[in-house]
Amino acid sequence: MTSPRKIEANRRNARASTGPKTKEGKARSARNARRHGLAASILSEPQAAEGIATLTRALVGENPTAQQHGAATRVAEAQLDIARIRQARNTFISPVVLDGVRFVSLEKTERRPAWQPDGRQDTFTTTQKLVGSVAALAKTSKAFDRYERRALSRRKFAIRNLDAAKESG
Amino acid sequence: MNWLDKLRQVLAPEDMRMFDLLGPPSLASGADGERYCRFVEAIVRSVSPDDLGDLIYLRDLIELEWDIMQYRSAKVTLISDQANKFWNVDPDSSTNDAATLSARAITNNVPKLRQLDLMIESSEIRRDRAYRELERRRAHLAKRLRDAVDRHSGAEIANDQHMHRAA
Numbered sequence: 001m002t003s004p005r006k007i008e009a010n011r012r013n014a015r016a017s018t019g020p021k022t023k024e025g026k027a028r029s030a031r032n033a034r035r036h037g038l039a040a041s042i043l044s045e046p047q048a049a050e051g052i053a054t055l056t057r058a059l060v061g062e063n064p065t066a067q068q069h070g071a072a073t074r075v076a077e078a079q080l081d082i083a084r085i086r087q088a089r090n091t092f093i094s095p096v097v098l099d100g101v102r103f104v105s106l107e108k109t110e111r112r113p114a115w116q117p118d119g120r121q122d123t124f125t126t127t128q129k130l131v132g133s134v135a136a137l138a139k140t141s142k143a144f145d146r147y148e149r150r151a152l153s154r155r156k157f158a159i160r161n162l163d164a165a166k167e168s169g
Numbered sequence: 170m171n172w173l174d175k176l177r178q179v180l181a182p183e184d185m186r187m188f189d190l191l192g193p194p195s196l197a198s199g200a201d202g203e204r205y206c207r208f209v210e211a212i213v214r215s216v217s218p219d220d221l222g223d224l225i226y227l228r229d230l231i232e233l234e235w236d237i238m239q240y241r242s243a244k245v246t247l248i249s250d251q252a253n254k255f256w257n258v259d260p261d262s263s264t265n266d267a268a269t270l271s272a273r274a275i276t277n278n279v280p281k282l283r284q285l286d287l288m289i290e291s292s293e294i295r296r297d298r299a300y301r302e303l304e305r306r307r308a309h310l311a312k313r314l315r316d317a318v319d320r321h322s323g324a325e326i327a328n329d330q331h332m333h334r335a336a
Contacts, residue, residue: 051190051192054190055190055191058187058190058221059221059222075225079191079192079225080191080192082192082229083191083192083193083195084192086192086195086232087192087193087195090195090196090197091195091197137284138284138287141284141287141288141291145291148295149295152229152295152298155225156298156302159222159225159302159306162222163222163306163309167313
């Protein structure tokens with residue numbers, strides 16, 4: 001049975017372990033559960049807003065109706081989401097496939113995101129290790145397919161709405 | 170020169186600007202950038218899309234067709250590499266004909282080949298959907314054009330009849 005002294009020491013130690021203190025530490029631990037960031041909306045990326053606004057303008061010009069602007073924004077968001085997913089897919093999957101599917105063993109100690117939202121990419125070796133095996137490739141590939149399918153569907157209906165809005169406007 | 174600079178050279182500035190607007194083009198490290206640029210150039214030059222909506226689907230088609238080609242090429246590489254390994258183990262064997270070596274290579278790599286097949290199939294499904302959407306947009310455009318022409322020619326005929334009666 002644990003002694004009262006030990007329990008007290010545990011409580012004292014636990015009070016000292018309240019997570020990261022510094023701004024950098026908090027930012028790092030906020031990304032602990034992040035794998036590739038594709039489940040988050042593209043709007044969560046600070047640099048995406050400018051790209052969405054530019055593409056929206058290219059789709060409907062400078063003086064669109066509210067309906068046209070709304071539809072074009074949805075097209076732009078979905079399109080940039082698709083580009084982001086494909087970029088991630090190319091980083092994760094293709095090097096392994098292009099290399100004649102020469103899989104290497106998964107080293108868990110080196111597992112970390114191979115693709116970052118700021119476009120920085122980790123080393124090719126890390127990417128290979130992340131994919132690891134046929135089973136891992138199947139899982140990763142399915143995940144990318146799922147994200148891409150959803151974004152494609154969103155974009156398809158947004159383009160249809162935009163076409164309809166342009167006709168009526 | 171990297172593949173992106175090459176792409177900027179082969180595409181017209183306006184086409185490249187449109188491509189950039191649709192999100193940064195990406196290519197896997199290790200992929201043949203020269204070949205990719207030639208592929209993009211051939212498709213864009215032969216179609217010349219003038220509507221951004223069409224260009225969105227065109228970009229989908231380019232990327233999906235490219236993926237399909239890469240996965241097919243990976244299958245061929247996988248089988249030929251493995252067949253070469255079998256041949257190197259025993260170059261004098263009587264079963265070293267191309268068909269037997271390929272069959273052994275395929276049998277030994279069924280899970281990998283199946284995974285590649287699934288990836289090809291998935292890309293093909295998305296590619297076919299892009300084709301259908303393009304056709305739908307074109308059909309819709311054709312219908313709108315036909316309606317506009319019908320309205321215009323109907324008005325012209327009515328006008329002619331009115332003039333004829335007045336004369």
